Amino acid sequence: MKNKITIQDILVRHFPEYELIHDLPSYVLEAAQRLIDCRTSALGGHKYYCPECDKEEIVYNPCHHRICPQCSHIAKDEWLKVQTNRMIATNYYHVVFTIPSEFNMYWLKNKKIMTDILFESVKETLLQMCGNEELLGVLPGIIATLHTWGSTLALHPHIHCLITDGGLTKDGKWKRGRRGKESKKGFLLPIKSNGVMGVFRAKFIFKMIGSLRRNKLVIPIEHLNKTTKEIESIYSKLKDKKWNVDIRERYQHGNGVAKYLANYLKGGAIGNSRIKSCKNEQVTFSYKNSRKNRKKELMTLDVHEFIRRLLLHVPEKRQRLVRYYGIFSSNKKHLLNKARNLFGQPAVKKIEKIKKEVICKTCGHKLRMIDEIEPIRRTNILNYRRYKMTSIKKAI
Secondary structure: OOOOOOHHHHHHHHHHHHOOOOOHHHHHHHHHHHHHHHHOOOHOOOEEEEOOOOOEEEEEEOOOOOOOOOOOOHHHHHHHHHHHHOOOOOOOOEEEEOHHHHHHHHHHHHHHHHHHHHHHHHHHHHHHHHHHHHHHHHHHEEEEEEEEOOOOEEEEEEEEEEEOOOOEEEOOEEEEHHHHHOOOOOOOOOOOOOOHHHHHHHHHHHHHHHHHHOOOOOHHHHHOOOOHHHHHHHHHHHHHOOOOOEEEEOOOOOEEEEHHHHHHHOOOOOHHEEEEEEEEEEEEEEEEEEHOOEEEEEEEEEEHHHHHHHHHHOOOOOOEEEEEOOOOOHHHHHHHHHHHHHOOOOOOOOOOOOOOOOOOOOOOOOOOOEEEEEEOOOOOHHHHHHHHHHHHHHOO
């Protein structure tokens, strides 16, 4: 049964008014437009014919935006297929790095730089500690993905990592994590102040303050009346605070975690299935309450607040949300194949893209394309903005 209310429905009805009273960057405007146009005549499409039913059917084009819940299925499947094809047949750990909310004001003003600082801090922490001869002395395989939201769509930047249990030694052998053998759950590296958390915390603050000193960060309004030294002092004090770094239990293979990551890489911060209603200028959606053992509850927000939270997580153009380190990095393919060989696996092969077939809704027979439908208008963000402004003024 089709969900009664979708993200697209909400944006079609309420985004024109929202955009009039909010100054939005062009990449956010374009994202909203693409979600509104997705699978409609605005983007054009194709006409198909079913030889079994002797019927014609029009299928409109998807928008292919990363946050669109209607376009995520094939993208998820393709990404997951590539990752599982590269997986080494060993155990894996799921590691989560979260920065304190005190950094959120800078994240909002400096998405790209703060994203790079977070990724670099995670990469350097894991590679440094795994490479430490006293701990492991190996080069692991790491897949790191950025998530910027919590279940309520509030800003919550954190990185999920899938990391191999051990890695390649300098002499080309595979070495498992020593601590992984000591218990059923096991753990890869020590976490607390002198472990992963402490190293990550120090690296992130160091990079953050370095960017401040080099005037690379846009200062949020909350800190405009403060000197650089005063801002540095505020963030230096976070070295004494416990940061949320979690190394979860060991998995026999990484496919489960990879599937979890795929669900968050494509389709945005919320799927259509979570939208329960949109009426009286309010949106109600389901979420998992982390304070109550992730019990599923309902939250109702003003429709403009809902749109604000939704668009808060639109990534900038060409922003990489997933990065590969260690033997999973693009320039270490020879080491990845060497590791796979140690586990009796063949070298990584190129994966072909998934070909989607259009199926007849009546009989299930494969449809044949017979014609192309041109878009009603080409996507152009400036023309689109003028179009909306004119339409709304006429309506008023």
